[in-house]
Amino acid sequence: MSAPGIPEVLLTNVTKRFGPSAAPVLDAISLTVERGEFVTLLGPSGCGKSTLLKLVAGLSPITSGEITVNGMTPVNARPIVSFVFQDATLLPWRTVEKNVALALELEGRPRDETAQTTQSLLQLVDLSHVAQHYPRQLSGGMKMRVSIARALATRPRVLLMDEPFAALDEITRDRMNEELLRLRAEQDWTVLFVTHSVAEAIFLSSRVIILAPHPGRIAHELTIDLPWPRTAETRESEAFDALVNRASRLLREAHRA
Numbered sequence: 001m002s003a004p005g006i007p008e009v010l011l012t013n014v015t016k017r018f019g020p021s022a023a024p025v026l027d028a029i030s031l032t033v034e035r036g037e038f039v040t041l042l043g044p045s046g047c048g049k050s051t052l053l054k055l056v057a058g059l060s061p062i063t064s065g066e067i068t069v070n071g072m073t074p075v076n077a078r079p080i081v082s083f084v085f086q087d088a089t090l091l092p093w094r095t096v097e098k099n100v101a102l103a104l105e106l107e108g109r110p111r112d113e114t115a116q117t118t119q120s121l122l123q124l125v126d127l128s129h130v131a132q133h134y135p136r137q138l139s140g141g142m143k144m145r146v147s148i149a150r151a152l153a154t155r156p157r158v159l160l161m162d163e164p165f166a167a168l169d170e171i172t173r174d175r176m177n178e179e180l181l182r183l184r185a186e187q188d189w190t191v192l193f194v195t196h197s198v199a200e201a202i203f204l205s206s207r208v209i210i211l212a213p214h215p216g217r218i219a220h221e222l223t224i225d226l227p228w229p230r231t232a233e234t235r236e237s238e239a240f241d242a243l244v245n246r247a248s249r250l251l252r253e254a255h256r257a
């Protein structure tokens with residue numbers, strides 16, 4: 001358990017350059033994400049959204065400033081963080097079940113425990129019926145659910161998701177959004193999410209951060225006060241439309257900044 005008052009993710013004046021004389025990709029980013037928040041980063045292509053997630057994951061070093069995850073450095077926090085990428089990145093030669101079990105096997109967990117956890121995760125994402133299938137036998141939405149189940153296997157506190165549903169059709173994506181929120185209600189992770197879809201950002205998030213490019217910096221922040229649980233009806237509400245319009249306007253402004 002974290003001590004009270006420690007933010008789940010804290011960025012203080014973070015700058016990132018790829019090389020000593022390169023222009024900064026991210027400049028003076030300060031952001032506090034509290035436990036249980038669902039925070040989405042929206043911004044034009046190239047403004048540094050993926051880079052920011054990678055810094056929080058400890059996959060790339062910061063140039064200056066500070067990042068802590070539950071009070072730890074990103075590298076030390078790796079055991080409590082999971083990353084879901086846009087392409088499901090499943091291993092084609094392993095079955096669905098074996099893909100989900102991978103992280104647990106690598107951690108050297110007992111075989112019984114691994115089998116049990118894998119089974120309950122497949123139930124959670126509604127894929128028990130294809131446990132013995134290979135990735136090539138699955139639809140895009142199913143592959144993404146396997147990828148999410150795999151990310152949840154290590155019971156992360158913090159989930160970093162980089163455009164996980166970008167390759168899906170709109171109906172499947174809407175359904176996956178609802179499923180993601182249902183899983184989150186059961187498992188209570190803190191989420192840092194990246195998308196290009198304004199509607200997806202508004203639907204999922206408790207807060208949306210809009211970034212401006214060159215260098216990437218925080219331009220606006222929107223609290224999404226739509227009621228929970230969010231359902232298909234949420235998307236049909238006037239409040240939802242108003243927030244989508246507002247975020248779209250701020251995003252256009254950020255493009256011009």
Ligand SMILES: Nc1ncnc2c1ncn2[C@@H]1O[C@H](COP(=O)(O)OP(=O)(O)OP(=O)(O)O)[C@@H](O)[C@H]1O
Pocket residue numbers: 018025043044045046047048049050051052
């Ligand atoms: N490993 C790297 N080395 C050098 N430059 C990089 C590297 N990774 C990213 N960049 C640069 O950093 C900038 C931000 O890239 P990033 O992928 O974080 O943006 P993004 O906002 O996620 O873009 P998109 O929405 O298109 O995915 C880009 O100009 C990119 O070329």
